[in-house]
Amino acid sequence: MDQTIPVPVLKAVETCDALVVGGGPAGSTCAWKLRQRGMAVTVLDKAPFPRDKVCAGWITPAVVQALQLDTEAYAKEHVLQPITAFRTGLIHGGEVETRYQGTVSYGIRRCEFDDYLLRRSGARMQLGQTLKSLEKRGRLWLVNDAITTPLIIGAGGHFCPVARFLGAQLGATEAAVTAKEIEFEMNPEQRADCRVRADTPELYFCRDLKGYGWCFRKGDYLNIGLGREGNQGLSEQLGDFCDFLAQRGRIPKNIPSKFHGHAYLQYGHSRRTLLDDGVLLVGDAAGLAYPESGEGIRPAVESGLMAAATVAEAGEDYGSQRLQAYASRLSARFGPRAAPDGVMVPGFVRSILAGALLGSRWFTRRVVLDRWFLHAHQPGL
């Protein structure tokens, strides 16, 4: 008779001080700061890096400042396109060009930028690994039956599994912005045909002001996309936008046809639970993108910094009461979370107003660009 007793296979369990789920700008920034404070941090991401992220790849100077990015060193090995002007208008309408004295923003490629930040963070990386399970065992979390930690940072973007764990009903009750884009390297013929200047991104608003399209050249790369509130008619609007760009001779012929889509929540429109005992959400997982422009990298980076500062102050007590300081920091920085009650403006009035306002050089520079897109009034963290 066979007397062999089955030996249970013991899985090695790794321990860390904080597990960051998602290695985008929010997660890598938080990991970077926690590492600087001496914590053992692991970043888990379902994608192997470098990975791309659906994005126009525009960053404002506040991002450069918050990340302490050495632009000269970065530009030696990566695309870093200085922006000194904008061309704006309505789709199928007139255009205004606004020039600045110096660099007011930069264009980056997300496949490079995110990889650079993640590697710079000094965190241990578990890439190409999806978050599959999350269990609370007393004071500790057990993640994927393989990692224990007292603290989880949910940085998995709009569809973050940690946000789901905290009750986010993705798609069901959330009014998200949906967007599609392509980014491709132009061949010599396309480069010669492209009339978009690299230092002058182009932004064209939908007539109902519920979204806008962009055309953004970064060196030899061209990024074209359109984002709108809700997902109704996105593909049609995008098709119409590309036809408009082609008719105006802005973009080359034969651009790739496969656009990639993604979504995000605008700050003030998100009701996601931000924290609980031993867990915080940062970046898109928390729904922080600026409502007027959709800029999400700056709030992602800043929330990563604010989360790390809160964790440092908590002194290893990660109870929700201690972590509440993070929610207070977000409100102090970005304002109250409740969306202001909008005045209902009929569609045709919006359309007339849009045409008049976007034709105004003063309004375009002072309000649309300086305030909505560059957030020049809000100094960096």
Ligand SMILES: Cc1cc2nc3c(=O)[nH]c(=O)nc-3n(C[C@H](O)[C@H](O)[C@H](O)COP(=O)(O)OP(=O)(O)OC[C@H]3O[C@@H](n4cnc5c(N)ncnc54)[C@H](O)[C@@H]3O)c2cc1C
């Ligand atoms: C079309 C489009 C254009 C945009 N253009 C701009 C722009 O020009 N400038 C700007 O500032 N913002 C822009 N945004 C917004 C910006 O892309 C986001 O706000 C920003 O990427 C948020 O960063 P994040 O780190 O929170 O999340 P993300 O960058 O989305 O990173 C999340 C990470 O989590 C990982 N992840 C997801 N699920 C799991 C899982 N289950 N397990 C493990 N890992 C997981 C993902 O692989 C990813 O690496 C744009 C958005 C869209 C859709």
